[in-house]
Amino acid sequence: MKKNTISTYVNPVGSMRVLSSREVSRLHDTSQTGLYQLFRQCALAVLNGEQSGDDAEALMRSFHDFDIQIKQEHRGLKLELMNAPATAFVEGHLILGVRENLFSVLRDILYVATHITDDPGFDISSSTDITHQAFEILRNANAFIAKQLPNIVVCWGGHSISRPEYEYTKKVGYQLGLRGFNICTGCGxxxxxxPMKGAYIGHAKQRVKQGRFIGLSEPGIIAAESPNPIVNELVIMPDIEKRLEAFVRLGHGIIVFPGGAGTCEEILYILGILxxxxxxxxxxxxVFTGPASAKGYFEHIDRFINNTLGxxxxxxxxxxIDNPEKVGETMRKGLDKVTRFRRKHGDAYYFNWLLKIDKEFQLPFIPSHQNMTNLELSQDLPTHQLAANIRRLMSGIVSGNIKEEGVNRIRKHGPYKLSGSPALMDQVDQLLTAFIQQSRMKLPGSVYTPCYEIVR
Structure with missing residues (x-):
């Protein structure tokens, strides 16, 4: 089916108005080490944010003739968009929020390539240096407000939740907005x-004029979870591990809504650290929260955590469960504790330097079939290390479900073979089976074929 598209030029917003010839060359480089394909895919995801879908490969097929080019002029730069999704435009003009996010993509991709990846001063095996990389990317994106008291609430949860669950997230967001909290999510x-939609209304009632709706994404997942229209600060981290570290160092409290393997990955990440x-x-x-209909979901999660991590x-x-106002009150009390702790220990309000994050949670995990098979899954491991390995397992399943590279691996080599101690794998099997039965692995209406097989 022919998609409605528009071709046009777009002027920059924000501070990025000029590029060096070297930067332009890198963005046009179509080689394996070039940035063109990465920039094109992330840009298309931003432009397609109004549409639902979780298949990066299908998105690229639908807009196979989409292209984006940098036009360097004596007065600055322009982006040339060719065959871009028409839903990103109003009467031929690119929606301002979409335009801002498009240049955020350009900013972060270039910064990571030129100041992080290519910088020999960073030791990628050093936990301290990995944290500094996350810090530098967030600072370059102007994500820090130095003197603002802790008020960023991270909201995690699935992109394929039911309508009642979605309406509940708005009610919780409303309570957070009434309390003046800013919202940070995975941006999809x-x-x-x-939560962003709900908080926006809460901010309006409280006359909060500069509410922050921060979206943290990464190249492997942005096409499956395109930035939603409420996001007004988009940051693209280079990989899932730095994205997760950005969440817990930038945010001050965390709320978890129902989700699938990706949400479970996030839960295991924060629990392993704590x-x-x-x-x-x-x-x-x-706080884990949802409407009454999500009670069974959280019972599964709670049982899994008890039987694996204790x-x-x-x-x-x-x-x-089913109490948005209590969630807001609980978060308010929690952030008061965070403020007192940071003040007492002299830690920054805007970045949690004191939080200890081991390399097991920082080093990028490549979910190849070999790496998934080699995961050590045994309850004889120290609890925080077991959490790290189950987190990697869930990360691999997310990749096999929706990330283009992971989907291609499954197509080529078949499902991942997962093994470990029998009792632990029984718990993993029960949890993943519950996700499948509750349609939490793909968007509603999609047929899910497992990308994994548990070997006993």
């Missing part, structure tokens, strides 16, 4: 969009 649809002995006294309000992990979160 579903549970990433709802279980580290060095973070024993670190305040990080963590009661110590359960002590780090609170489950609140």
């Amino acid at each position: 649809p579903g549970a990433m969009k709802g 279980l580290h002995p060095a973070n024993k006294d670190m305040p990080m309000p963590l 009661k110590e992990a359960q002590a780090h979160y609170q489950i609140i």
